Amino acid sequence: MQQLQQQHILNLQRQGLVPLQPTAAMQSLQQAMCPSDLQQLWKEVSGVQSSEEALKHAEGLDLSTNSSNSTSAFPKAASAHIPLHSLVNGQSHTPKRDRARLFEWISSFTKADIGDEHVPLYSKSGHTPSSHHEEHAGSHPLYGHGECKWPGCEALCEDMGQFIKHLNNEHALDDRSTAQCRVQMQVVQQLEIQLSKESERLQAMMTHLHMRPSEPKPFNQPMALLCKQQPSRLWNLNLNLASGGSLLKRDSDMYPEGLAHPPTSAASPITPMRQGPSVISSSSLHSHSHSHSHGVGPIRRRNSDKYCTPIASELAQNCEFYKNADVRPPFTYASLIRHAILESPDRQLTLNEIYNWFTRKFAYFRRNTATWKNAVRHNLSLHKCFVRVENVKGAVWTVDEVEYQKRRPPKMTGSPTLVKNMISGLGFGSLNASYQAALAEGSLSLLSPSMMSPSAASLNMLHVGHDDVSSTVEQVNSNGSCSPTLSPHQYSHHVHVKEEPTDLEEDIRSVSLLSGATHSLPLPSDERDLEEDLPTEELE
DNA sequence: CCGTCTTTAAACAGAG
DNA sequence: GCTCTGTTTAAAGACG
DSSP: OOHHHHHHHHHHTTTTOOOOOOHHHHHHHHHHHHHHHHHHHHHHHHHOOOOHHHHHHHHHTTTOOSOOOOOOOOTTTTOOOTTOOOOGGOOOOHHHHHHHHHHHHHHHHHHHHHSSSSOOGGGGGGTTTHHHHHHHHHHHEEEETTTOSSSOOOOOOOOOOHHHHHHHHSSSSSSSHHHHHHHHHHHHHHHHHHHHHHHHHHHHHHHHOOOOOOOOOTSSOOOHHHHHHHSSSGGGGOOOOOGGGGGGOOOHHSTTTTTOOOSSSGGGGOOOTTOOOOOTTHHHHHHHHHHHHHSSOOOOOIIIIIIIIIIIHHHTHHHHHHHOOOOOSSSSSSHHHHHHHHHSSSOOOOOHHHHHHHHHGGGGGGGGGHHHHHHHHHHHHTTEEEEEEEEETTEEEOOOHHHHHHHHHOTTTTOHHHHOOOOHHHTTTTHHHHHHHHHHHGGGGGOOOTTHHHHHHHHHHHHHHOOOOHHHHHHHHHOOOSSSSOHHHHHSSSSOOSSSOOHHHHHHHHHHHHHHHHHHHOHHHHHHHHHHHHHHHHOO
C-alpha cells in the first residue's frame, strides 16, 4: 500500500504535479546514484577519466552491489562498501529523466572544471564566488588556519599554493568528492530549513509578545532558493523540524515502509508508538520496518552511543536540534542518564530531575512518558554505575564513573566495525555508497545543524570510542549554549557522594585534566578526539 | 549458536 | 486508593 502511494507520488512528481517530497527526493537521489549510472555519469561528465581509470575508481569505491562487507577502511581510502542497491522498495533502476537531471546538475558544477583545473565543486556555485584568482589571492572557503576545510580532510597545507595543489589532487572530481559535495548541500539545506523554522518561531514569539514584527525572512522559502541553486530537484528534501512536533505528519505518511528517511533526523517525526528511526540510530532502518510490521517495536540502537558519537559532543552540537526535533537520540538510556547527571551542577539528580532533563533536552521524550520513564528507572536500578544517594532533599542519583567506564567495551576506534556502525548509525542504510562514504567521511555535520565543523564532526565520528566525562566537558563547554560551564576538574570530582578508591579517582582526575588541557590547545580534532578516548584506556 | 547489551514491558513493594 | 519511586524479572532484538 505504501509502495503504491510512493509510486503514485513519484509519478506525480515526475509529471511535476506535486512538489517533491522527501520520499521522492531521496528516492530520486538514490536512483540517480545507481552505481553504474554514476560511473557512466562520471565518464560523461569528466571526460577525463579513461575507462581504465574509471574502472579502477569504481573498484576503489566499491560500487558493486555487494553490500555484505562493510569492513571498509575509512575514510581516506574512500572505499565504502555500502548497499548501493538497498534502495527504497527495491527500486534500483534509474529513470532516465532523473539521471538526466542529475547529469545536468552535476554538469552545472563541473563543466567549467573539465577544460580547466579541478576546482572545488563548491566554488562553482554562484553564491560562493571563489575563483582561482581569489584562491591565490590568499583566501579560500575551503582553506583556513593552514588546513584544508574540505569535509573530513583537514590536511595541513602550509600555504595557498600547497592547498590548491592538495585540493586538485585529493579533491578532484570523483565520486567521493561529488558525494561529499552533495552531502554538504544537504547540510546547507537543512541549516536553511532550520533557520527558516527558527525564524518563523521567532516571528510567532514576537507576534505573541506584541513586539514589532521583524523584516520578512530571507529564508521563507528555502526550497525555492535551493531549487535555484540546484537545478536538480533531487536534493529538494522537505526536511521539517518538528517544532513541538506539531508540523509534522506521521513518518509513515512521509516515508513509506522501507524507504530511507532523509539523512536528517529532523525530517522524521519519531513516534515512540511507531518507533520510527532516529536518523542517527544504528537501528533506524531495521527498527523501522520492524516497527511497521509490529506496530510497537523496540528500537534497537546498540552501539549507537558506543561507537558513533560521543554523547556529549553530539548533544552539545545538536542541542537545539534534539530539543525541537522529534527524534530519538541515538544514545542508550544509560548514556543519557549519565550525561544528565554529569551535566547537573552537583552531578547528582533526583529521578524527577532526570525526567525533566530528558523532556527538556529531547522533544522525543515529551511523549510516551510511561515508557521511557520506566526505562529510566529501570536503567538506574539496573546499572551499577548509577548510585542512589540519600540526600537532604531525598534520594539523588549519581554516576559512578569507574563503574560506567568498566562497562564500556574496548575502544573500537577506526575499526571496520566502527565504520560500519557509524554508517548504519547515521541511518543512511539505504543510501548509496558514495553518499554514505561522504557522509561518514566528512559531512557528518549533517547531523549537527548547529555550527559543527564538518571536519570536526567527521573526526568525532571516526575516532570516538564512546562518550566520557572529559569529552562531555570539552564539547559541551566549547559549545557553551546548552549546558552549564563546568571545568573538567569539576566534572571529574566536583561531587561524588559515593566513596571510590582513591587511585581510580586519581585516574579520572588526571584524565580530565588532560582533556582539560587539550581544551585550551588548538589540537587537531583527531588528536583531541583521541584524547577523548583516553578515559577508558586509562581506566582499564 | 551463544553471550552480552539494550530496550521494553510488567509486576511488585514501600513511601508519601 | 493513588502516585511516585525503586527493584526485579522476562522477553526480544542486535551484535560480536
